[in-house]
Amino acid sequence: VTRAIVLVAHGARDPRWAEPFDAVAARVRAALPGGRVALAFLELMAPTLAEAVDRLAAEGASAVDIVPLFLGSGGHVREHLPALVEALRRVHPGTALHLHPAIGEHTSVVEAMARAAVEAAGFRE
Amino acid sequence: VTRAIVLVAHGARDPRWAEPFDAVAARVRAALPGGRVALAFLELMAPTLAEAVDRLAAEGASAVDIVPLFLGSGGHVREHLPALVEALRRVHPGTALHLHPAIGEHTSVVEAMARAAVEAAGFRE
Numbered sequence: 698v699t700r701a702i703v704l705v706a707h708g709a710r711d712p713r714w715a716e717p718f719d720a721v722a723a724r725v726r727a728a729l730p731g732g733r734v735a736l737a738f739l740e741l742m743a744p745t746l747a748e749a750v751d752r753l754a755a756e757g758a759s760a761v762d763i764v765p766l767f768l769g770s771g772g773h774v775r776e777h778l779p780a781l782v783e784a785l786r787r788v789h790p791g792t793a794l795h796l797h798p799a800i801g802e803h804t805s806v807v808e809a810m811a812r813a814a815v816e817a818a819g820f821r822e
Numbered sequence: 823v824t825r826a827i828v829l830v831a832h833g834a835r836d837p838r839w840a841e842p843f844d845a846v847a848a849r850v851r852a853a854l855p856g857g858r859v860a861l862a863f864l865e866l867m868a869p870t871l872a873e874a875v876d877r878l879a880a881e882g883a884s885a886v887d888i889v890p891l892f893l894g895s896g897g898h899v900r901e902h903l904p905a906l907v908e909a910l911r912r913v914h915p916g917t918a919l920h921l922h923p924a925i926g927e928h929t930s931v932v933e934a935m936a937r938a939a940v941e942a943a944g945f946r947e
Contacts, residue, residue: 702943709896717893717926724936762943766935768842768893771834797942800935801842809934810891810925811849817922818827818887 701733701758703749706766707773708738715742718766733758739773739781746778750785750794760793768801768810826858826883828874831891832898833863840867843891858883864898864906871903875910875919885918893926893935 702725706718715736722736733756737749744752746763753761763782767774782796800806827850831843840861847861858881862874869877871888878886888907892899907921925931 700943702939704939706894709894711896711900713900714894714896716895717924717932720929720932721935721939724933725939728936728940764939764942766893766939768891769831769834769839770841771836771839775836775838799842800938800942803934803938803942804845806931806934806938807842807845808849809928809931810846811853813925813928813931814827814829814846814850814889814891815853817889817925817928818825 699733699756699758700760700762701735701753702729702762702764703735703737703746703753704764704766705737705739705746705749705778706742708740708742710741712742721766739777746781747785747788750789750792754789754792758792760795762795762797764797765799767799768806770799770802774799824858824881824883825885825887826860826878827854827887827889828860828862828871828878829889829891830862830864830871830874830903831867833865833867835866837867846891864902871906872910872913875914875917879914879917883917885920887920887922889922890924892924893931895924895927899924 726734735749737744737746765774782794786794851859860874862869862871890899907919
Protein backbone atom coordinates (compact mmCIF):
# COMPACT_ATOMS: atom_id res chain seq x y z
CA VAL A 698 0.00 0.00 0.00
CA THR A 699 1.43 3.33 -1.05
CA ARG A 700 -0.37 6.16 0.71
CA ALA A 701 -0.56 9.84 -0.08
CA ILE A 702 -2.19 13.00 1.24
CA VAL A 703 -3.82 15.67 -0.87
CA LEU A 704 -4.49 18.97 0.88
CA VAL A 705 -7.21 20.76 -1.04
CA ALA A 706 -7.88 24.50 -0.76
CA HIS A 707 -10.31 26.81 -2.52
CA GLY A 708 -7.98 28.78 -4.80
CA ALA A 709 -8.00 32.48 -5.69
CA ARG A 710 -6.80 34.89 -8.37
CA ASP A 711 -4.01 36.42 -6.28
CA PRO A 712 -1.02 34.03 -6.20
CA ARG A 713 -0.14 35.30 -2.70
CA TRP A 714 -3.41 33.78 -1.50
CA ALA A 715 -1.78 30.34 -1.60
CA GLU A 716 1.05 31.20 0.81
CA PRO A 717 -0.42 29.78 4.04
CA PHE A 718 -1.54 26.67 2.18
CA ASP A 719 1.95 26.18 0.75
CA ALA A 720 3.24 26.58 4.31
CA VAL A 721 0.84 23.91 5.60
CA ALA A 722 1.92 21.54 2.80
CA ALA A 723 5.60 22.16 3.60
CA ARG A 724 5.00 21.31 7.26
CA VAL A 725 3.03 18.17 6.44
CA ARG A 726 5.88 17.07 4.13
CA ALA A 727 8.38 17.74 6.91
CA ALA A 728 6.26 15.66 9.30
CA LEU A 729 6.12 12.75 6.84
CA PRO A 730 9.60 12.47 5.31
CA GLY A 731 9.36 10.58 2.04
CA GLY A 732 5.57 10.83 2.11
CA ARG A 733 3.64 11.91 -0.94
CA VAL A 734 1.96 15.19 -0.09
CA ALA A 735 0.19 17.26 -2.73
CA LEU A 736 -1.58 20.62 -2.53
CA ALA A 737 -4.53 21.03 -4.91
CA PHE A 738 -7.26 23.60 -5.52
CA LEU A 739 -10.97 23.68 -6.32
CA GLU A 740 -10.70 26.63 -8.68
CA LEU A 741 -8.46 29.37 -10.10
CA MET A 742 -5.19 27.65 -9.11
CA ALA A 743 -3.33 24.56 -10.26
CA PRO A 744 -3.24 21.66 -9.85
CA THR A 745 -6.89 20.74 -9.57
CA LEU A 746 -7.90 17.93 -7.23
CA ALA A 747 -8.38 15.67 -10.27
CA GLU A 748 -4.90 16.48 -11.60
CA ALA A 749 -3.31 15.78 -8.21
CA VAL A 750 -5.15 12.47 -7.74
CA ASP A 751 -4.45 11.42 -11.35
CA ARG A 752 -0.74 11.95 -10.81
CA LEU A 753 -0.65 10.14 -7.47
CA ALA A 754 -2.60 7.21 -8.92
CA ALA A 755 -0.21 7.08 -11.92
CA GLU A 756 2.68 7.00 -9.45
CA GLY A 757 1.11 3.96 -7.81
CA ALA A 758 -0.71 5.39 -4.81
CA SER A 759 -3.20 2.81 -3.59
CA ALA A 760 -4.76 5.10 -0.98
CA VAL A 761 -5.11 8.87 -0.89
CA ASP A 762 -6.27 10.88 2.11
CA ILE A 763 -7.92 14.11 0.97
CA VAL A 764 -7.94 16.83 3.64
CA PRO A 765 -9.92 20.02 2.88
CA LEU A 766 -8.06 23.14 4.04
CA PHE A 767 -11.33 24.96 4.58
CA LEU A 768 -12.49 26.56 7.81
CA GLY A 769 -16.26 26.48 7.29
CA SER A 770 -18.15 23.56 5.82
CA GLY A 771 -20.61 24.89 3.26
CA GLY A 772 -21.36 23.96 -0.31
CA HIS A 773 -17.73 23.41 -1.29
CA VAL A 774 -17.03 20.94 1.50
CA ARG A 775 -20.47 19.31 1.75
CA GLU A 776 -21.40 19.04 -1.93
CA HIS A 777 -18.69 20.01 -4.40
CA LEU A 778 -15.82 18.02 -2.89
CA PRO A 779 -17.81 14.80 -2.25
CA ALA A 780 -19.08 14.90 -5.86
CA LEU A 781 -15.55 15.41 -7.20
CA VAL A 782 -14.20 12.56 -5.06
CA GLU A 783 -17.02 10.24 -6.12
CA ALA A 784 -16.21 10.96 -9.77
CA LEU A 785 -12.50 10.31 -9.13
CA ARG A 786 -13.32 6.96 -7.50
CA ARG A 787 -14.89 5.85 -10.77
CA VAL A 788 -11.80 6.97 -12.72
CA HIS A 789 -9.36 5.32 -10.29
CA PRO A 790 -10.96 2.13 -8.94
CA GLY A 791 -7.57 0.89 -7.75
CA THR A 792 -6.96 3.87 -5.50
CA ALA A 793 -8.90 4.23 -2.25
CA LEU A 794 -9.88 7.87 -1.80
CA HIS A 795 -10.75 8.98 1.71
CA LEU A 796 -12.30 12.44 2.01
CA HIS A 797 -11.81 13.90 5.50
CA PRO A 798 -13.82 16.64 7.26
CA ALA A 799 -12.69 20.24 6.83
CA ILE A 800 -9.63 21.26 8.83
CA GLY A 801 -11.78 23.90 10.57
CA GLU A 802 -13.65 21.07 12.31
CA HIS A 803 -10.55 20.38 14.39
CA THR A 804 -10.66 21.90 17.87
CA SER A 805 -6.92 22.48 17.76
CA VAL A 806 -7.32 24.71 14.68
CA VAL A 807 -10.18 26.65 16.29
CA GLU A 808 -8.07 27.10 19.44
CA ALA A 809 -5.08 28.32 17.43
CA MET A 810 -7.23 30.89 15.63
CA ALA A 811 -8.74 32.12 18.89
CA ARG A 812 -5.33 32.49 20.52
CA ALA A 813 -3.94 34.25 17.45
CA ALA A 814 -6.91 36.66 17.39
CA VAL A 815 -6.47 37.56 21.07
CA GLU A 816 -2.72 38.05 20.58
CA ALA A 817 -3.22 40.06 17.39
CA ALA A 818 -5.65 42.41 19.06
CA GLY A 819 -3.06 42.69 21.81
CA PHE A 820 -5.40 43.56 24.60
CA ARG A 821 -6.04 41.93 27.90
CA GLU A 822 -8.68 42.63 30.45
CA VAL B 823 -10.78 53.81 26.04
CA THR B 824 -13.30 51.04 25.46
CA ARG B 825 -11.89 48.42 23.16
CA ALA B 826 -13.57 45.73 21.14
CA ILE B 827 -12.67 42.95 18.70
CA VAL B 828 -14.55 42.13 15.53
CA LEU B 829 -13.75 38.77 13.99
CA VAL B 830 -14.73 38.93 10.33
CA ALA B 831 -15.30 35.85 8.16
CA HIS B 832 -16.42 35.42 4.57
CA GLY B 833 -19.97 34.08 5.03
CA ALA B 834 -21.82 31.36 3.11
CA ARG B 835 -25.33 30.18 2.30
CA ASP B 836 -25.22 27.12 4.57
CA PRO B 837 -25.73 28.20 8.21
CA ARG B 838 -23.55 25.30 9.34
CA TRP B 839 -20.64 27.02 7.59
CA ALA B 840 -20.41 29.48 10.49
CA GLU B 841 -19.85 26.83 13.18
CA PRO B 842 -16.04 27.03 13.47
CA PHE B 843 -16.22 30.82 13.39
CA ASP B 844 -18.81 30.82 16.19
CA ALA B 845 -16.47 28.51 18.09
CA VAL B 846 -13.54 30.90 17.62
CA ALA B 847 -15.67 33.83 18.80
CA ALA B 848 -16.78 31.86 21.87
CA ARG B 849 -13.17 31.10 22.77
CA VAL B 850 -12.08 34.71 22.28
CA ARG B 851 -14.95 35.82 24.53
CA ALA B 852 -13.88 33.27 27.14
CA ALA B 853 -10.31 34.58 26.94
CA LEU B 854 -11.49 38.17 27.45
CA PRO B 855 -14.23 38.05 30.11
CA GLY B 856 -16.34 41.17 29.82
CA GLY B 857 -14.68 42.06 26.53
CA ARG B 858 -16.74 43.12 23.54
CA VAL B 859 -16.26 40.47 20.88
CA ALA B 860 -18.35 40.42 17.71
CA LEU B 861 -18.40 38.03 14.76
CA ALA B 862 -19.24 39.62 11.41
CA PHE B 863 -19.34 38.54 7.77
CA LEU B 864 -18.43 39.94 4.36
CA GLU B 865 -21.44 38.45 2.61
CA LEU B 866 -24.43 36.10 2.89
CA MET B 867 -24.52 36.13 6.69
CA ALA B 868 -25.38 38.68 9.35
CA PRO B 869 -24.21 40.93 10.84
CA THR B 870 -22.10 42.65 8.22
CA LEU B 871 -18.85 44.28 9.28
CA ALA B 872 -20.54 47.70 9.02
CA GLU B 873 -23.42 46.57 11.26
CA ALA B 874 -21.03 45.17 13.86
CA VAL B 875 -18.85 48.30 13.91
CA ASP B 876 -21.89 50.60 13.96
CA ARG B 877 -23.22 48.82 17.02
CA LEU B 878 -19.89 48.81 18.87
CA ALA B 879 -19.39 52.50 18.11
CA ALA B 880 -22.93 53.25 19.34
CA GLU B 881 -22.07 51.35 22.53
CA GLY B 882 -19.10 53.63 23.02
CA ALA B 883 -16.17 51.63 21.69
CA SER B 884 -13.30 54.02 21.07
CA ALA B 885 -11.08 51.35 19.45
CA VAL B 886 -11.98 48.25 17.48
CA ASP B 887 -9.52 45.56 16.42
CA ILE B 888 -10.73 43.84 13.26
CA VAL B 889 -9.27 40.37 12.77
CA PRO B 890 -10.00 38.60 9.45
CA LEU B 891 -10.74 34.89 9.96
CA PHE B 892 -9.41 34.10 6.50
CA LEU B 893 -6.64 31.65 5.70
CA GLY B 894 -5.40 33.07 2.38
CA SER B 895 -4.97 36.77 1.67
CA GLY B 896 -6.46 37.52 -1.71
CA GLY B 897 -8.90 40.14 -2.92
CA HIS B 898 -11.15 39.94 0.13
CA VAL B 899 -8.35 40.58 2.60
CA ARG B 900 -6.14 42.86 0.49
CA GLU B 901 -8.79 45.02 -1.21
CA HIS B 902 -12.36 44.48 -0.04
CA LEU B 903 -11.72 44.64 3.73
CA PRO B 904 -9.37 47.67 3.66
CA ALA B 905 -11.89 49.57 1.52
CA LEU B 906 -14.73 48.67 3.93
CA VAL B 907 -12.67 49.72 6.94
CA GLU B 908 -11.64 52.99 5.30
CA ALA B 909 -15.30 53.79 4.63
CA LEU B 910 -16.19 52.94 8.25
CA ARG B 911 -13.45 55.27 9.52
CA ARG B 912 -15.19 58.14 7.77
CA VAL B 913 -18.54 57.15 9.34
CA HIS B 914 -17.05 56.72 12.84
CA PRO B 915 -14.25 59.28 13.27
CA GLY B 916 -14.35 58.78 17.04
CA THR B 917 -13.60 55.08 16.86
CA ALA B 918 -10.10 53.91 15.96
CA LEU B 919 -10.39 50.92 13.61
CA HIS B 920 -7.35 48.68 13.36
CA LEU B 921 -7.45 46.09 10.58
CA HIS B 922 -5.12 43.16 11.31
CA PRO B 923 -3.58 40.66 8.87
CA ALA B 924 -5.50 37.48 8.09
CA ILE B 925 -5.45 34.80 10.78
CA GLY B 926 -3.80 32.44 8.26
CA GLU B 927 -0.67 34.61 8.43
CA HIS B 928 -0.06 33.33 11.95
CA THR B 929 2.49 30.54 12.14
CA SER B 930 0.60 28.96 15.03
CA VAL B 931 -2.50 28.58 12.84
CA VAL B 932 -0.47 27.08 9.98
CA GLU B 933 1.15 24.66 12.45
CA ALA B 934 -2.22 23.65 13.89
CA MET B 935 -3.58 22.92 10.41
CA ALA B 936 -0.51 20.88 9.48
CA ARG B 937 -0.73 18.82 12.68
CA ALA B 938 -4.47 18.30 12.21
CA ALA B 939 -3.94 17.18 8.59
CA VAL B 940 -1.28 14.64 9.58
CA GLU B 941 -3.46 13.33 12.42
CA ALA B 942 -6.56 13.22 10.21
CA ALA B 943 -4.79 11.20 7.56
CA GLY B 944 -3.66 8.97 10.41
CA PHE B 945 -0.54 7.68 8.80
CA ARG B 946 3.03 7.78 9.91
CA GLU B 947 6.14 6.81 8.05
